Amino acid sequence: MTRIRITAAGHTFIAETHPDAPLTVAAFMNLLPYRQKLIHVRWSGEGVWVPLGEFQLGVGFENHTSHPSVGDILFYPGGYSETEIILAYGACSFASKMGPLAGNHFLTIVEGRQHLRKLGTTVLWQGAQDVVFEKM
Template sequence: MTELEFVVAGETYTATVLEDEAPESARALEAMLPLESELMHVRWSGYATWINVDDAELSEVPRENHTVYPSRGDILLYPGYKNEQELLIACGPTCFKSPAGELAGNHVACLDATRDELAAIEERTLRDGVQPITVRRR
């Protein structure tokens, strides 16, 4: 089982990659690592944050283990079928959508963070703007 570290503004969290449920997405995510980027508040989806991954090659990633309604801590990989490519991290009630409508992202990993930690991440991006994030193998 692959584990990742998500370092958000100096705070480190562990995520478990769902290799059996989303194998192609897991391989695509691993190919992006290490990823240094910006974590932003979602614009349309509710209590969540996202990382733009438009530079990654995701055109061959199929729909797998996909959902519109991720649970708190779920990490979705969206290969960009209707919108820009991204990793979405659900921090609370979330309906993944964009100006193009609802989007189904591939549930590729689960962030091991408490309800309060996820709320703090989401609130920080809403209040203070983008936050530095690094995603790497653990």
């Protein structure tokens, strides 16, 4: 497993790649360092997301789930809703206004998990936050 540093809202997290999403991991690694904005989810509960519109990573569904655990990061390749990355910081059921969605679980936060709720509430109450994903 490869480790990735994620920095957002004054917090640093370390994530490991998920072995059951090799195509998603490989494609995402080619984007690093990757800079975006995190905003709070609208339909999914306690999560933050990176809306990617029509962006295509070039992967389909691998180990997709609708119920990420705290610290799980999913990539949704698009279809019923726009392409996106979602990070669960609490109870989360991945969905859009079109209904339930499922994304590839490609990263898991393994260090800094104790700061995830603070990240989520910062994004909720203070708005969009810069996020950087980078190789370690």
